[in-house]
Structure formats: C-alpha cells, structure tokens
Amino acid sequence: MSQENPTQPVTVTTWEKPTPPADYECCESGCSPCVWDTYYEELNIWNAEQKAIRKAAEHAAATEHNE
Template identity: 50%
Template structure:
C-alpha cells in the first residue's frame, strides 16, 4: 500500500498558510496645524464691533498655538519640556 501523500488528500501536508501578519505600519503623522489668516488692514472697520475681526483672529491664534504645542508634543514623544510653566508673566516691575 502507498502512504498518504500530498496528491491523495491524506492530510499529510499543510494547506497554504497565510503569511504571518507583519507589524502594523505606524500611522501617518498628523499634519502640522496651519496658522490663521491675519486680517488685512481694511478688514477692520474701526467702529468697535463686538466681535471684531481682530478678536476672531487672536482667538484663532490662541487655538493655533495650543494645537501646535500638542502636535509638537505628540510628534516628539514625552521628552518635551513645557517652558510655559517655568516663565512668570512680567508686569514690568523690577524685583
């Protein structure tokens, strides 16, 4: 008698195994935040609007600064030192 071989389906061979899963590729880095567009000199009417274009710009600039800091921290890891906690606001008085 012949032994079970690959041709007769005797189960002696391994089915084609799927290739072992490779490590998942690292996610693409988040895009760098873009700064807000600065208003042109003619964009402000100068009449003291409640929500002046400059108010909106500075709000967007604050949000941009925070997003940029978060992006920098995320892209460089936890080794980033936040210098903002070490600085004291200056009121112009000398100590």
C-alpha cells in the same frame, strides 16, 4: 510567546496658521466680535494645536528611542 509591537504611522493634520486681517477688514467702530478678536482666538487655538503636535512628536520619539 513573544509579543510583537508593530510600528504604526502617526498621521498629523495641521491647519494653516491664521492670517491677520487686512487693513480694510477692521472698521475700527468697536464691533463685537472684531475681526481682530476672531483672529487672536484662532491664533491661540492654532498655537495650542502646534504645541500638542510637538509634544506628541517628542513623546513618540522618546518612546521609540527607549524600545
């Protein structure tokens, strides 16, 4: 008996890259958290997500190529 391995579509949701704060958004008074702190935190999360998406796509391509 043969086993079929149907190809399932991969759905990827990507978020927009965070936008740096505008000049007027930072009051430069040392707020905690500063709008820049929040921006860099969101940018780090976005970068990690992009890396994971690329890695998953590379894995899927490699798996598809080996079949």
